[in-house]
Amino acid sequence: MSSFLPTSAALSWGRTPRVSQSIARPSFADELRPLIADARRIPGGLLATGLRRSYGDSCLNDGGAVIDMSGLDRLISFDRVTGRLVAEAGASLADILKVAIPAGFLLPVTPGTKFVTLGGAIANDVHGKNHHRAGTLGRWIRRLSLIRSDGAEHELSDDDASGLFAATIGGLGLTGIIARAELQLQPIASSMMEVETIPFGNLSEFFRLAEESDATHDYTVAWVDCLSSGGALGRGVFSRAWHSREGSREVDDKRALAVPIDAPGFLLNRFSLSAFNAFYYRLAGRRRHATVSYNPFFYPLDAIGGWNRLYGRQGFYQYQSVVPPAVAEAATMEMLKTIAAAGQGSFLAVLKTFGDVPSPGLLSFPMKGTTLALDFANRGPRTLALLDRLDAIVREAGGRLYPAKDGRLPPEMFRAGYPGLSEFVKHRDPGLSSSFSRRVGL
Amino acid sequence: MTHSSPPRVLILGAASGIAQATARLYAAERATIGLAGRNPARLTSIADDLKTRGAARVATFDIDFVSADAAASLAEADAELGGVDHIILAYGLLGDQRQAESDADAARAILDVNFRSAAAWCLAAANFLEQKGKGSLVVLGSVAGDRGRRSNYVYGAAKAGLAVLVQGISHRFAGKGPRAVIVKPGPTDTAMTAGMAKGGPLWASPETVAAIVRKAADRGGPIVYAPARWRLIMTIIRTIPSAIFDKMNF
Numbered sequence: 001m002s003s004f005l006p007t008s009a010a011l012s013w014g015r016t017p018r019v020s021q022s023i024a025r026p027s028f029a030d031e032l033r034p035l036i037a038d039a040r041r042i043p044g045g046l047l048a049t050g051l052r053r054s055y056g057d058s059c060l061n062d063g064g065a066v067i068d069m070s071g072l073d074r075l076i077s078f079d080r081v082t083g084r085l086v087a088e089a090g091a092s093l094a095d096i097l098k099v100a101i102p103a104g105f106l107l108p109v110t111p112g113t114k115f116v117t118l119g120g121a122i123a124n125d126v127h128g129k130n131h132h133r134a135g136t137l138g139r140w141i142r143r144l145s146l147i148r149s150d151g152a153e154h155e156l157s158d159d160d161a162s163g164l165f166a167a168t169i170g171g172l173g174l175t176g177i178i179a180r181a182e183l184q185l186q187p188i189a190s191s192m193m194e195v196e197t198i199p200f201g202n203l204s205e206f207f208r209l210a211e212e213s214d215a216t217h218d219y220t221v222a223w224v225d226c227l228s229s230g231g232a233l234g235r236g237v238f239s240r241a242w243h244s245r246e247g248s249r250e251v252d253d254k255r256a257l258a259v260p261i262d263a264p265g266f267l268l269n270r271f272s273l274s275a276f277n278a279f280y281y282r283l284a285g286r287r288r289h290a291t292v293s294y295n296p297f298f299y300p301l302d303a304i305g306g307w308n309r310l311y312g313r314q315g316f317y318q319y320q321s322v323v324p325p326a327v328a329e330a331a332t333m334e335m336l337k338t339i340a341a342a343g344q345g346s347f348l349a350v351l352k353t354f355g356d357v358p359s360p361g362l363l364s365f366p367m368k369g370t371t372l373a374l375d376f377a378n379r380g381p382r383t384l385a386l387l388d389r390l391d392a393i394v395r396e397a398g399g400r401l402y403p404a405k406d407g408r409l410p411p412e413m414f415r416a417g418y419p420g421l422s423e424f425v426k427h428r429d430p431g432l433s434s435s436f437s438r439r440v441g442l
Numbered sequence: 443m444t445h446s447s448p449p450r451v452l453i454l455g456a457a458s459g460i461a462q463a464t465a466r467l468y469a470a471e472r473a474t475i476g477l478a479g480r481n482p483a484r485l486t487s488i489a490d491d492l493k494t495r496g497a498a499r500v501a502t503f504d505i506d507f508v509s510a511d512a513a514a515s516l517a518e519a520d521a522e523l524g525g526v527d528h529i530i531l532a533y534g535l536l537g538d539q540r541q542a543e544s545d546a547d548a549a550r551a552i553l554d555v556n557f558r559s560a561a562a563w564c565l566a567a568a569n570f571l572e573q574k575g576k577g578s579l580v581v582l583g584s585v586a587g588d589r590g591r592r593s594n595y596v597y598g599a600a601k602a603g604l605a606v607l608v609q610g611i612s613h614r615f616a617g618k619g620p621r622a623v624i625v626k627p628g629p630t631d632t633a634m635t636a637g638m639a640k641g642g643p644l645w646a647s648p649e650t651v652a653a654i655v656r657k658a659a660d661r662g663g664p665i666v667y668a669p670a671r672w673r674l675i676m677t678i679i680r681t682i683p684s685a686i687f688d689k690m691n692f
Contacts, residue, residue, distance in 0.1 A: 002636055027459065027633045028484050071633070074491035085494075098470075099495055 002026045002035065004042060004065050013308050014055035015315030016378055016407050019062035019435060027071045029088060029179060033151055036177065036431075039065040045433030046149060048177040050090060050117030054124065055318040056407025057435035058172050064433055067177065069119055075099060076180060083185035084142065089119025089178040094253075096183070101251050105185035106243075106294065108140040114299050119178040124404040125170030125364040128298070129219040129241075132355030136366055138169035139357070140184045146176035149431025153179070158360070167427035170361025172403055174437055175427050190247035193219075193297045196240050198287045203234030203336070207329050207370075210353045213240040219297075226349040226374060229340040234333065236351070244291060252295035254303065311377050317407055319387055320365075320373035322354060323399035328370035331397035335372060335390055342386045349374040362420035362427075365402040373405065384408060403436060414440040448498060449659070452476040452519050452526045454507060454563060455533025457484050459632025460582060463652035464530060469497040476519045476526070478503040479533070499523075507533055508559045512566035520570070528659040529567045531560060531581045535597075536634050542596040549596050556600035561607050564622075568611045571620035578659045579622040581608045585667070587626065588676040591692065601626075605665070612664035623663035627651045628672045 004022035011018060022042055024035050039046040044064025051070055052059045060066075069090035076086040080103040085096060093107060094114040100106060111126040125138040134140075146154045146168055154176065156165040168175045196217075200206050206222055213220045217240040224236035301307050308316070323331040332351070339349075349372070356368040376383050391413055394401065400417025401409045415421060421442075428442070436442070448471050453461050456477035468475050469492040477485045477492075477500065485502040492500045501522050505515055520526050537552035564581060571577040586594050587601030608624040615622055629635060629645050646669055654668040667673040682690075 002633060005637055025633075025636070028457075029487065030483065074487055075494035076487075076490050078494045 002031055004035070004038065010060060010066075011052075011315075012056060012059050012407075013053045014317060014378075014407055015308060015311070015313075016317060017057050017060060017062070017435065019057075019060045021061050021064055021066050023066045023068055025068040025071050029072055029074075032067070032072075032147055032177065032179060035067055036147060036149055036151060039067075039149075040431070046177075046431060047434045048089070048119065048173050050120030051092060051115055053113055053116045053120065054404045055316075056403075056405060057439060058124075058403050058406070058437075059120070060435040061433060062435045062438075069117060069177075072179075073117075078103070080104075083187060084182060085185055086143075086180060086182045087118055088180045089117060089122075091118050092116065093118070093121065096185075098251050098253075100185050101188075101191050101249050101294075104187055104189070104249055106188045106191070107137075108184060108186040109134050109137040110298050111137075112299065113302055115302060118181055118183065119173075122169060122178055122181060123171060123173045125359060125361040125366075126404075127354070127366045129221045129239075129352065131357070131366055132214040132220065132353060133218055133357070134186075135355070135357030136170075136359045136361070136364055137183075138360040138364060141169065141360075142182045142184055144168065144181040145179045147179055148176040149429050163362075163423065164427050166360055167362050167424050170359065170364035171424065171427070172363065172436065172442075173434065174429060174432050174442065176429050176432070188243050188249065190244040191249045191252070191294050192244035192247040192291050193241045193294055194244050194289070195292055195297055196287070196289050198238045198240075199236070200238055201232070201235050203329060203333055206234060206236065206238065206351060207353075209238045209240075210370075213238070214353060214355065216240075218242045220352065222351040224336070224349040224351045224372075226336050226339045227343070229337075233340060234336055236349075241297060247291075250293070252293040254295065311375070314378040314380075316378050317376045317383060317387060318373065318405040319376065319390060320371060320402040320405040321390070321394045321399050322365065322367055322369045322371040322402075323394060323397040324367070324369045325353075327397045328353075331393055331399065332370055332372055334393050338386070338389050338393065339374070342382075342389075344376050344379065344383060344386055362424040363403075363418055364420075365400065365404070367400070369399065373402075406436070409440065411440040414442070448473040449527040450474040450476075450523050450525050451528040451530060451659070452478065452516070452523065454478045454505075454529070454531045455582075456488060456502075457481060458532045458534070458582075459634065459648040460627065460630060460651050460655065461530065461532035462488060463648040464532070464655045465492055465497075466495055467652055467656045468492075469495040469500075472496050472498045474499045474523055476501050476503060476523050478505045478507075478515070478519070480504070480506055507563060508554055512563045513569065516566055516570045526570075526577065528578045528580065529571070530655065530659070531563055531567070531579070532655075533560070534582060534584075534601075534634070536594075537597055539592075539594050539596060552596045553600050556597060557603045560600075560604050564604070564607055564611060568614065568620075568622065571622075572615070572618065575619040577620050579608070579611065579620070580655055580659050581622070581624050582655070583608070583624045583626045585626050585628050585672050585676050589680050589687075593692065609664050621663060623658040623666055625651075625655050625658050625666045625668050626672065626676075627654075627668040628675075 004024045008020045009018045042065040046065045047061040048067045072088040072090035078085045083105045125136045219241040222238045489500040535555040542549035584601040586598035605624045611622040651668045
């Protein structure tokens with residue numbers, strides 16, 4: 001039977017906050033209730049976490065208790081005809097892919113890494129490159145079982161009238177502990193993808209390509225060089241894809257590299273990033289077409305284990321915003337100008353249009369509009385000041401930030417961005433908390 | 443030796459972290475798997491997982507290893523599974539060394555589980571496999587059995603005895619068909635070692651150890667370290683003169 005053990009210097013994926021918390025890692029579902037009861041003696045509240053791929057403080061609970069769910073990773077059942085899969089919340093998307101693909105199924109929605117748990121994916125209502133078609137992952141959750149801090153267990157289905165299901169989708173783990181869930185997978189004929197990459201010279205071209213491609217392709221996303229300025233501002237590479245109609249269905253687990261140690265911070269200065277971005281743009285070159293496995297298409301960074309350590313011991317911030325369609329081009333332009341002027345770009349600047357498929361969660365991040373995501377190496381006050389300037393642009397545009405990526409968003413901005421909040425708090429479990437929930441007053 | 447058809451495996455102590463990771467490797471091969479342990483509800487949840495991951499068939503056996511009749515239990519599993527090719531003994535009790543020094547019952551429990559009962563199961567398994575003329579017995583030992591240390595020597599003594607027993611069974615099997623292997627993991631990140639300061643180069647994941655256990659059922663042995671670097675480390679540790687060893691604290 002597992003118990004809570006104090007740890008110091010617990011980190012999230014962004015490696016910026018280092019917190020002290022008591023962690024228990026159960027191996028069997030029957031340990032959950034005793035642990036939840038035991039956590040009441042720990043004053044800081046309780047949080048369930050998965051593989052801690054959230055970047056900021058939503059998967060940390062400074063001074064509190066944490067149940068690490070990654071040991072509860074059993075697959076419970078899989079109907080190979082209908083594609084319905086039931087699993088414990090700690091099962092990773094990588095685990096699910098291993099059984100789904102040979103049977104002719106794929107995740108209906110996937111984030112940019114497969115090393116997240118099902119429970120974490122639900123609690124953050126994750127999205128992917130097919131948002132304009134499929135919406136968020138929460139739309140594909142048929143049932144889930146939730147244990148509240150008072151010990152009550154709720155079996156919730158997607159037609160739940162109480163509102164607890166909707167609050168739990170994207171609810172950041174604050175409505176109860178997700179013990180298991182049932183997911184509808186999508187059928188595929190092949191695990192290969194037909195991918196077209198198209199360079200674009202500026203932001204207007206991106207919006208034109210996005211509008212055209214969202215109508216024709218299942219998956220669309222763009223990489224943007226956020227360090228170029230002037231006429232080249234907003235240049236990048238657009239990628240659009242659909243599933244191959246024929247071919248093999250093979251699990252692709254290749255992991256080429258690992259980053260064993262923290263890189264020294266100077267590796268990621270303005271010049272190396274600028275060179276990297278320029279190189280990437282040329283590499284993409286002309287418009288081209290390729291047939292690639294699902295793995296490099298959906299999970300390019302999974303090939304580099306521990307890539308977050310490239311940012312060194314100081315860690316990094318990720319910033320992901322979404323702004324509504326009417327002002328999307330102007331607001332995105334202003335953000336890119338601000339970032340280029342500050343000279344603090346990143347490896348990854350990802351631009352994508354979200355469709356109007358409604359998100360089921362009360363606190364789901366995606367809404368119709370354009371989302372921009374970038375990493376910023378943590379350079380202290382200078383970086384935070386830049387992010388404040390970006391906040392002002394997003395707020396003015398009527399947009400919001402993604403809590404899974406965030407480690408510093410001001411409470412007022414969180415409240416302003418999430419109108420579902422007043423309904424959400426009715427379902428909030430008072431025994432649960434995270435560093436994020438305390439910081440934004442949730 | 444590779445199997446033309448998926449193997450049939452019986453795992454004793456199927457709820458342990460290393461056992462579960464090993465069982466998942468068998469499940470991916472579409473093996474037939476028998477899970478033996480003391481907690482039927484937990485075994486059922488493991489069985490569902492293995493079936494979902496591809497196992498051809500999974501059966502559970504409610505067995506208290508210390509009190510059960512090993513030979514009869516093996517015969518029952520053999521009938522239920524339609525034959526057994528691999529027997530993996532994965533149960534163990536780490537215990538508390540300090541407590542074992544002051545409380546004779548605590549010491550006896552560590553020795554009973556890790557040696558007395560495990561030895562009885564190994565001897566029964568040896569007869570079972572010898573009669574079949576084929577198959578493998580893979581037993582989880584520990585590097586703790588290679589040199590007595592003040593922090594865990596009761597556990598270490600039981601695992602040392604078990605290692606010699608399995609080595610002897612391997613010798614008995616020589617030229618007869620069946621195989622016996624003792625796998626000695628270093629520190630492994632499982633529930634058994636909860637509370638220890640983990641991380642660093644000496645700790646292995648249960649998946650890493652499981653891959654070695656799975657391979658040991660097919661070839662190699664009779665003594666396998668997991669990961670392999672522990673063979674060198676323990677060779678060095680065994681040769682440290684006690685004048686120096688006595689000053690070391692681990």
